[in-house]
Amino acid sequence: MTDEQSPARTRLLQVLGTMKTFEPEGDYYALTLGANRRGRPFWGAQTHWVGFSERNPRWEVRAASLVNPAGVAEAWSVMGRDWVAVHDEASLALYLRLGGNALVAKQVAEDHLADVIAPSECMHDGSIEVGGFGYLGTEHLPDDAVERRAPSKKLWMQVIKRDGFRCVVCGRRPSDYTDIELHVHHLVPWRMAGPTAEENLVTLCSTCHKGLAPDYEPTLRELARLPGPASGLDMDNSEFDEEVARYREFAQELVSRARGAEGAPQDTQS
Structure with a gap:
C-alpha cells in the first residue's frame, strides 16, 4: 500500500464506522435503493398518504415519512436485511455505491435527495389482489x-x-x-x-x-422481467437481495465507465 493510499483507506474506514450508528432522537428517512429486473435503479421509501391522484382517483400521492430510527433498524435486522446510516456527503457517496436500506438524515435527504422524499403519484404494487404491501411510482406514465x-x-x-x-x-x-x-x-x-x-x-x-x-x-x-414484486411477502429476502445485487452491478458499471473515460486519450489540436 502506498503512502497516498493509507490516508484514503483510513478515511474510508472512518466513514464506514459511522454508517452503523444513528442518533436515537434524530430525524431520518427510511430509504431503499435497488435495481429492478431490467437493471434500472429505483428508490423506495417508507411513506405517508398526502392525497389522491388527479389523474386516477384510485391512485395516491405519497411522500417519504420521518421514522423512528431505532424501530426501523430493529425491524430491518429482524428481517435479515442489512442497513446503513447516512449522515453526510461522504456516507451518502458510499451508500450510492452499496444500495440497499438506509436511514438517511433529514438534512442530507433534503439537500441531496429532494426528489426522492417529495410527494409523488403512485399505485398499489399489486403484490396481492386487494392492493399490495407497497407502491409503484406512476408519474412517468402518460x-x-x-x-x-x-x-x-x-x-x-x-x-x-x-x-x-x-x-x-x-x-x-x-x-x-x-x-x-x-x-x-x-x-x-x-x-x-x-x-x-x-x-x-x-x-x-x-x-x-x-x-x-x-x-x-x-x-x-x-x-x-417486469418491475415490481412477484409475491405478497418477500419472506426469504430473495427479491430484496436480487434488487441490491443488480444495483451494485449497475453502480460498478458506472464507476468502470467513468474510470475508462478518465483514462481515454484526449484529442488535441495543433
Whole structure:
C-alpha cells in the first residue's frame, strides 16, 4: 500500500464506522435503493398518504415519512436485511455505491435527495389482489395509460416484440404453432387500477390467458422481467437481495465507465 493510499483507506474506514450508528432522537428517512429486473435503479421509501391522484382517483400521492430510527433498524435486522446510516456527503457517496436500506438524515435527504422524499403519484404494487404491501411510482406514465383500457396497436406490438413474440407462460409462438393466438394482458388488472402501460402488460397465448382465474397473477412479473414484486411477502429476502445485487452491478458499471473515460486519450489540436 502506498503512502497516498493509507490516508484514503483510513478515511474510508472512518466513514464506514459511522454508517452503523444513528442518533436515537434524530430525524431520518427510511430509504431503499435497488435495481429492478431490467437493471434500472429505483428508490423506495417508507411513506405517508398526502392525497389522491388527479389523474386516477384510485391512485395516491405519497411522500417519504420521518421514522423512528431505532424501530426501523430493529425491524430491518429482524428481517435479515442489512442497513446503513447516512449522515453526510461522504456516507451518502458510499451508500450510492452499496444500495440497499438506509436511514438517511433529514438534512442530507433534503439537500441531496429532494426528489426522492417529495410527494409523488403512485399505485398499489399489486403484490396481492386487494392492493399490495407497497407502491409503484406512476408519474412517468402518460395520460393515455390512465384513460385507455385497450392498448394501442403500437403499444400492443411493443409488448409482443419485447416478449419475443411468445407466451411468457408456456413459451409457444405463432411461428411454431398455427393455433396460437397472442393476447396482451394487464398484469395488475384494469379493475385494480392497473395502467395500460408497457411495464404493466405481458404477452399470453389465448389458452394461458383464459386459464388465469382470477385474472391476476403477480408471478408473471418475474417471467416477463417486469418491475415490481412477484409475491405478497418477500419472506426469504430473495427479491430484496436480487434488487441490491443488480444495483451494485449497475453502480460498478458506472464507476468502470467513468474510470475508462478518465483514462481515454484526449484529442488535441495543433
